[in-house]
Amino acid sequence: MNPIYLDHAATTPVRTEVLEAMLPYFTGTFGNPSSLHAFGREARIAVSRSRDTLAGLLNCAPGELIFTGSGTESDNAALFGAAAQFGAERKHIVTTQVEHHAVLHACERLERAGFDVTYLPVDETGLVRVEDVEAAVRGDTMLISVMYGNNEVGTVQPIRQIGELARERGIAFHVDAVQAFGMLPIDLSELPVDLMSFSAHKLYGPKGVGALYVNKRIAIQPLLYGGSQERKRRAGTENVAGIAGFAKAAELAVAARQDNARHVAELRGCMIGTLTRELGADGFTVNGHPSDVLPHILNVSFPGVDTETMLMSLDLEGIAAASGSACTSGSLELSHVLRAMKLPDAVMRSAVRFSFGYSQNFEQIRYAAEKAATISRRIRNRS
Template sequence: MNRIYADHAASTPVHPLVAEEMLRVLTGTYGNASSVHAFGREAKRVVSSARERVAAAIGARASDLVFTSGGTESDNMALFGAAAARADRGRHLLVSQIEHHAVLHAAERLAQQGFDVEYIPVDTRGRVDMDWIREHTRPDTILISVMYANNEVGTIQPVQEIGAFAREHGVWFHTDAVQALGSLPVDCDSLNADLVSFSAHKINGPQGIGALYTAPHIKLPAMLHGGNQERKRRAGTENLAGMAGFARAAELSASALGERRAQSELLRGRLLEGLSASIGDSAFVVNGDPAHTLAHIVNISFPAVGTETMLMNLDMEGIAAASGSACTSGSLETSHVLRAMNLPENVLNSAVRFSFGLGNTSEEIDTIVKKIETITGRVRNKR
């Protein structure tokens, strides 16, 4: 059976050139970057080079970048760090309802600690309401957190507008750009963001490495204590190979941005046109905002077929898709993103996310369409 991977929003295959660079570091640079001898200095050069290369790819200064273990830690560092750094100014935060759970669970924890967290609503396409943000920002608001693009439905948020508003009112703005990196232009300065989260494994880099951009005026207290790594912002021996792999992946994704989007749009169009021709427009619903969306993510509901049934049948056919965020899809719970969008129950309970990337072909999309046609027909015949 030829397997098809259509879950690139969860994690991506490592690019061969990334693996090559990581192997070179793994086998050739084994000193501790904190050591003062030649081996340590070699390791330190790997760290410094990786930081400069990633920073260049996201429009930032190297000194503004903190390497982390991934998007979750970056999000946690942003929220907990901002809360601790600004507690003397206020204890009010605005967080969108459709954030990744790395943000939402951190916000819940802050609420338990006495912070006042309000959740920004979204419309039926998953876009936040700017007027709501303006109306609910207070003198004691210390942070607004709205992701650049949603990982479940692909909806792109007006982050530049939000960031500009936040700066006018002296509020820090955090955006989770984990899903946007590699699919949208990312320039930290033009985003008007104070804190931006990234992760390597969404852009054909290694798992277990990410970064948090902190604007020059942002000073966050350390969450991990021990050594003086990352300018005392994050203690712990550096993941040399991971950093080098992240840097190469960031360079490759930045240079191929247009090419990747064009290929994703081709695959997206082929999937939707194929479904329209095979099962009919009335048999499926596309969730999200067609005017503001990541091309490589397509969230589709098949109201006649439940999410679990569709995913299980696709998996048996060798096709990998998802019900939502990779961190929660294993539980097959109803998506908090779709629920925040106030979609009908039959749409909520039948949503499947397909996401494309390196290695996907038009032929694979045709196979997915045929298998969905077979599955939906089988379910109908059982009724």
């Protein structure tokens, strides 16, 4: 069996079609989009064409999209940009305890700058209650930030209901949709969202490029200064090849979204079914919401087998999995998401995230699940 990559929530391989779309902008059409000559105009046209493509897929105006260097930058730009724009009058932010660190660490930085942040709890499935969001809102609340689908356990949040609440109260609403784009339908013309973050490398595009949707109803201050790129909202020479790749990857992902989502959901079900057959229903625990979940993410605990041991053992078998967030997967700290869900200590210390890709097959998933079950039994029998 060839190596099996079950960490698509961390990053995905670049599709051949995406690479082909990018290649011209490394050599022949290499100009700076800000240059006035023909080389620059060709690059600028490529950026504009890519922006138009993404805007069409998301059903928003091209001018509402800002290209960034990553999903993390998009999150930071949303939070710091909103704080700079509205912070003179309102200094309260509402978010959740299970956000990506790009949001949580930004909020911590804003707290040190004099802002007040409410970190909402979640239930044992990782779901935030709309009632808790409403109760947390104050007269000086300027921003609510809640991710669409969790990157560790896959739980999908009630974004529409929270957005409607934010609109009623005149509060800006930011959504980290890095894991959701390409898996869930996103129509920004009818979704009550003001700011939304995206990243190319989660949907078979290149690393180093992201985007931030900024609804024309609001204005935010730029995070980076220097040039007049992105309508003076994000200084720095655009990553033309990356942007072209992002647009192509998004185009392919959205076109096949339903089929791909169905396929990875079936792979997820296959792994759960195989683990049940091998270990019994009591031999493992699935973490996250039972139904409101991203189809490509499966967080499983093997009580009695610590996470590091399982991951290292799987790696020796040629199977790549993760302990949670890609940005902290090299750390042995307990997941902040699982802690917020208040799961038992044995469950938190044995959690592994498997995340699936559209090109994988059931044989690979069954093999990986069987190996995980064998490792689990072997380690438990030693103790």
